[in-house]
Amino acid sequence: xxxxxxxxxxxxxxxxxxxxxxxxxxxxxxxxxxxxxxxxxxxxxxxxxxxxxxxxxxxxxxxxxxxxxxxxxxxxxxxxxxxxxxxxxxxxxxxxxxxxxxxxxxxxxxxxxxxxxxxxxxxxxxxxxxxxxxxxxxxxxxxxxxxxxxxxxxxxxxxxxxxxxxxxxxxxxxxxxxxxxxxxxxxxxxxxxxxxxxxxxxxxxxxxxxxxxxxxxxxxxxxxxxxxxxxxxxxxxxxxxxxxxxxxxxxxxxxxxxxxxxxxxxxxxxxxxxxxxxxxxxxxxxxxxxxxxxxxxxx
Amino acid sequence: xxxxxxxxxxxxxxxxxxxxxxxxxxxxxxxxxxxxxxxxxxxxxxxxxxxxxxxxxxxxxxxxxxxxxxxxxxxxxxxxxxxxxxxxxxxxxxxxxxxxxxxxxxxxxxxxxxxxxxxxxxxxxxxxxxxxxxxxxxxxxxxxxxxxxxxxxxxxxxxxxxxxxxxxxxxxxxxxxxxxxxxxxxxxxxxxxxxxxxxxxxxxxxxxxxxxxxxxxxxxxxxxxxxxxxxxxxxxxxxxxxxxxxxxxxxxxxxxxxxxxxxxxxxxxxxxxxxxxxxxxxxxxxxxxxxxxxxxxxxxxxxxxxxxxxxxxxxxxxxxxxxxxxxxxxxxxxxxxxxxxxxxxxxxxxxxxxxxxxxxxxxxxxxxxxxxxxxxxxxxxxxxxxxxxxxxxxxxxxxx
Numbered sequence: 268x269x270x271x272x273x274x275x276x277x278x279x280x281x282x283x284x285x286x287x288x289x290x291x292x293x294x295x296x297x298x299x300x301x302x303x304x305x306x307x308x309x310x311x312x313x314x315x316x317x318x319x320x321x322x323x324x325x326x327x328x329x330x331x332x333x334x335x336x337x338x339x340x341x342x343x344x345x346x347x348x349x350x351x352x353x354x355x356x357x358x359x360x361x362x363x364x365x366x367x368x369x370x371x372x373x374x375x376x377x378x379x380x381x382x383x384x385x386x387x388x389x390x391x392x393x394x395x396x397x398x399x400x401x402x403x404x405x406x407x408x409x410x411x412x413x414x415x416x417x418x419x420x421x422x423x424x425x426x427x428x429x430x431x432x433x434x435x436x437x438x439x440x441x442x443x444x445x446x447x448x449x450x451x452x453x454x455x456x457x458x459x460x461x462x463x464x465x466x467x468x469x470x471x472x473x474x475x476x477x478x479x480x481x482x483x484x485x486x487x488x489x490x491x492x493x494x495x496x497x498x499x500x501x502x503x504x505x506x507x508x509x510x511x512x513x514x515x516x517x518x519x520x521x522x523x524x525x526x527x528x529x530x531x532x533x534x535x536x537x538x539x540x541x542x543x544x545x546x547x548x549x550x551x552x553x554x555x556x557x558x559x560x561x562x563x564x565x566x
Numbered sequence: 567x568x569x570x571x572x573x574x575x576x577x578x579x580x581x582x583x584x585x586x587x588x589x590x591x592x593x594x595x596x597x598x599x600x601x602x603x604x605x606x607x608x609x610x611x612x613x614x615x616x617x618x619x620x621x622x623x624x625x626x627x628x629x630x631x632x633x634x635x636x637x638x639x640x641x642x643x644x645x646x647x648x649x650x651x652x653x654x655x656x657x658x659x660x661x662x663x664x665x666x667x668x669x670x671x672x673x674x675x676x677x678x679x680x681x682x683x684x685x686x687x688x689x690x691x692x693x694x695x696x697x698x699x700x701x702x703x704x705x706x707x708x709x710x711x712x713x714x715x716x717x718x719x720x721x722x723x724x725x726x727x728x729x730x731x732x733x734x735x736x737x738x739x740x741x742x743x744x745x746x747x748x749x750x751x752x753x754x755x756x757x758x759x760x761x762x763x764x765x766x767x768x769x770x771x772x773x774x775x776x777x778x779x780x781x782x783x784x785x786x787x788x789x790x791x792x793x794x795x796x797x798x799x800x801x802x803x804x805x806x807x808x809x810x811x812x813x814x815x816x817x818x819x820x821x822x823x824x825x826x827x828x829x830x831x832x833x834x835x836x837x838x839x840x841x842x843x844x845x846x847x848x849x850x851x852x853x854x855x856x857x858x859x860x861x862x863x864x865x866x867x868x869x870x871x872x873x874x875x876x877x878x879x880x881x882x883x884x885x886x887x888x889x890x891x892x893x894x895x896x897x898x899x900x901x902x903x904x905x906x907x908x909x910x911x912x913x914x915x916x917x918x919x920x921x922x923x924x925x926x927x928x929x930x931x932x933x934x935x936x937x938x939x940x941x942x943x944x945x946x947x948x949x950x951x952x953x954x955x956x957x958x959x960x961x962x963x964x965x966x
Contacts, residue, residue, distance in 0.1 A: 302727050353942045359726055360651050364878065365941050367871055371934030375927045489867075496731050534746030543735035547720075550732060554723045562725070564822055 269401040274522040275515065280408030280473075282514035283415040287470040288491035289498065289506040290422070291463030297439040297501050298459040300359060301351055304366040307488035308373035309464045313339040314388070314471025314480050315381050321389030328391055332472065336465045343464030344457045346373075351456070378482055385479035394477050411473040418469065419507070422462070431458060439501075490517075490539075493546035499559020508557060513542045581807040583800070597796075603628075604788045605779065624900070625784045626856060631896035632791025633853045638876040638888040639802045640845025645874070646883035647806055648838035649818025650721055654733030655873045657740035658710045658843045660865030662850030663760065665709040667860055668750050669695050670702035670761025670851075692758050693749055699765040703851055706761070710847025711840045718839040722832045725821070737867050744862035757861030760854040763790065771855060787856055794852070795889070798845060803885045805841070814838055815883075875937050881949025890948045895933075902929050 288306055295303045316335035320326045326334070350369060354362045392406035426432035431454075437445040438455040446452050467488075474484045494513045498505025521538035555561050574580045584590040604625070641655045671694035678689045697705075720732050744751045752758035763770035770786045781789075805811050813834045816824035825831050854860040872895055880891020902925055944950050 350938055350942070357941075357945075360730065361941050361945065363651075363727060363730065364874060365938050367874070368934040368937035368941075371871065372931050372938075375930050375934075379927060492731055493735065496728065500727065534742065536745075537742065540738050540742040543738045546735050547732065550720065550724060550728065554728060556728075 270522060272400070272402045274518050276402050276404055276408070277522075278515035278518035279511070280405075280411050281518060282510040283408075283411040284470050284473045284487075285491050285494045285514050286415050286507050286510035287418070287466050287473070288488050289494040289510055290419070290503065291466040291470075292491065292495045293498075293501065293503055293506045294422075294466075295459050295463045296495075297503075298435050299347075299351070299456050300362075300442075301354075301366065302359070302363045302500070303463065304363060305346070305369040305373060306463065306467055306491065307485040308370045308377060309339065309343065309467040310471040310474070310488045311377035311381070311482070311485050312342060312373055313464060313468025314475050314484060315377055317468065317472055318386050318388050318475065318480055319380075322387060328389055331389065332468075335468055339464040339468040340461035343460035343462075347456050347460040351460075374485060381480075381482070383482075385481040386475075388472060388475040388477075388480050390472065390476040392476055405477060407473060407476040410476075414469060414473070418466070419503075423503070431455075435459065490542045493542040496546050496556055497549045499556030501560055502556070502558035505556055505558030513545055516545050517541045583803055583807070600792060601789075604785055604792065605781075622782070622784065625782075625788060627896055627900055628893075629784055629788045629791050630853065630856050631893045632788065632795050633849050633856070634873075634876070634896050635795050635889040635892035636791075636798050637846050637849030637853065638873055638880065638892040639799060639885055640842045640849065641873045642877045642883060642885070642888045643802060643805070643814075643845065644838045644842035646877055646888075647811060647818065648814040648835065649821075650835060650838055651726070651730045652733045652839075652842070653730050653867070653870045653874065654717070654736035654740075655842075655846055656865040656867065656869035657733075657736045658713060658846035659850035659853065659869065659873075660740055660744055660862075661710040661713050661843075662706040662847030663854055663860045663865070664744065664747075664751055665847065666702050666706040666761035666851030667758055667854075668693055668761075669697045669705050670699065670763075671759050672696055672762070674758070690749065692752055694758075696762070699761075699763050699770070702761050703848060706851035707844040707847040710850065711844040714839040714841075714843025715836065717843075718836040719832075721835045721839060734867065734870075737865070737870055741863070741866055744865060751860075751862045754863055755861070757859050759858060760860045761851055763787065763852065763855050771858065784856070787852075791852070794848070798848070799885050799889065802845070806883075806885070810834070810837060818883075872933070875933055877947075879936055879940050879947050881947035882945075884947075884949045887947050887949035894948065898932060899925065899929050902932060 288310060291306050291309070292303060295301055313335060316338045317328075317331050319331075320334050321328050321331035324331075346369060350365055351362065354365055390407065392410055395406045396403050397406065397409075398404075426436055434445065434450040435455050435458065437448065437450050438452050442452055445455075470488065470491075471480065471484060474480070474487055490513070491510075494509040495506060496509070497512055498507070498509025517538050520541045524533065524537055549557065553559075579585070584593065637655065637659055640658075641652065644650050644652050671692070673690065673694040673696070674692040675688050675690050677686045679685070680687045717733070717736065721729055724732060745754050770790050771783050772786075773780070773782045774786070775781070776786070806814075813824070813829045814837075816827065816829055817831060817834050817838075821831055854864075876891035876895045877888055878891070879894055880889065881887020906925060906928070940947055946953070
């Protein structure tokens with residue numbers, strides 16, 4: 268039972284990280300109709316800013332995050348302005364490929380900045396843990412879950428109550444109509460990219476806290492793709508639910524696979540491909556994910 | 567303009583492989599040039615001034631490019647002609663490579679002590695059946711095609727981005743399987759020998775005399791690649807101009823409309839996937855014959871992106887574009903190395919650690935950069951550039 272609770276707890280903290288990255292995908296997709304494959308690269312770059320200001324320059328962690336977030340947001344806006352703006356109106360897929368190209372370029376730059384060794388994030392949580400009812404919970408896991416709850420509430424409030432949020436919802440509904448109503452679609456695009464980049468940065472912080480930040484973070488970040496697909500490309504609820512489903516499936520497999528001999532044929536490290544398997548299964552039954560809007564097309 | 571009729575009078579000439587005799591002539595010239603280069607000859611580009619010949623290392627890259635072209639044509643069938651975006655090409659290449667290695671490779675056994683009896687027993691480390699090229703190459707293609715057949719039903723249900731993600735998931739699942747199936751793939755970091763290219767006892771991977779001419783191992787493989795590329799390229803071209811090709815184009819342009827017109831979507835999407843995977847399987851089986859070893863981790867997402875880059879840079883939905891793109895991408899490391907020799911590219915370092923960017927990094931940056939540039943500036947790829955240049959000179963000295 269303890270083991271199960273432990274797995275579930277780890278699952279939720281992993282879900283928090285996936286949710287952060289997945290939300291970035293969804294926000295960009297909803298408001299700009301671009302699927303951003305460059306999210307893992309943004310995560311690497313964002314994480315790098317934080318650890319650079321925090322450990323190399325020795326700034327306080329909170330301040331490092333703040334400045335890092337500004338850097339990340341600016342990066343997002345620059346990317347949108349230089350490479351995505353010329354692609355407005357092109358086929359969805361061509362745009363997605365552009366972001367794949369972006370991902371390659373930015374990843375190389377980020378890795379070049381980071382170097383090969385594992386870098387400490389400079390976070391205050393480290394490897395400290397707390398024991399609750401027999402379940403060991405790391406401080407960083409708690410921090411991750413709390414951060415997600417706070418950020419998601421802030422985002423939802425932003426979309427619901429602010430003027431800009433309303434504009435973003437309008438643009439997500441129909442770009443042209445929003446444009447005719449005086450919504451500045453350009454700034455909607457820019458802000459979506461900025462938000463996504465900052466969310467990726469937080470994902471990077473929690474992937475790297477404690478155990479250290481390195482290049483494999485990009486691989487973990489890519490696992491947010493199945494999350495988005497399971498939840499549905501254009502649903503924020505979907506991203507959150509998908510994150511929980513995928514992360515729990517992954518953690519439970521990681522915990523229990525070694526205990527059952529008949530599962531050993533699946534091979535080592537099977538848990539890391541479980542997200543993709545979950546994605547296949549969900550897509551077979553629901554081609555638009557659990558919460559995605561079904562595409563309606565005129566002939 | 568005498569040789570390039572602006573008026574296409576009948577369907578026959580519109581669908582012809584070679585639109586004019588001029589095209590036929592230049593194609594033959596190119597073919598002769600490639601054969602001469604492959605034989606180790608020298609071609610005077612500007613007589614007496616600039617000569618061009620393939621040194622051993624260039625020949626090696628050229629051979630790889632031939633096989634890569636086959637894979638790129640395959641990807642172009644499903645993504646270019648049929649419009650079904652596949653990021654899973656690396657998976658199909660891998661299936662082909664390991665089927666080839668399993669059927670055409672050598673078995674590796676080792677004496678181990680059985681802990682129960684204390685006796686030496688023969689343990690198979692790697693399975694291999696040592697079959698002939700004529701069997702294992704088609705089998706590699708068919709195994710990949712079978713995988714394509716299994717994946718295709720997903721493509722009936724999914725469209726656009728969702729399909730791209732499924733194929734992307736395929737790469738990760740495939741990577742896991744390749745990593746774990748050690749008796750077939752040799753395992754991470756070790757790998758195994760690729761299938762032996764031996765056709766009825768004629769070894770393509772050993773130097774030897776053919777028709778009185780001494781050919782090196784790479785030259786033999788070069789001609790094997792050239793032969794296969796011509797056969798498979800023409801097949802693809804023929805498919806594209808037949809009923810199947812037109813149906814695929816209709817599916818790409820608007821699948822719902824195509825269905826309304828009586829094109830069975832499921833069947834044609836399946837055909838696209840199966841044929842494309844077959845090409846990938848064949849390419850995968852031979853791609854590693856040049857190096858002689860194949861390693862499970864080669865078939866990652868990056869390889870898929872490489873093939874996407876090939877068809878995007880070369881030209882979507884064209885066979886010649888696929889070949890141009892495959893050659894360009896395969897020669898890219900070499901081009902980067904050459905660029906690094908110039909002072910203005912001094913920031914590219916030849917050592918693996920120093921400098922601002924290393925060769926390998928620069929290569930990947932160019933990958934990404936070129937994909938972005940081509941998509942933004944020239945969506946038709948190198949093929950499109952060629953068309954523009956041609957039209958410019960056609961109307962010269964008038965702009966249009």
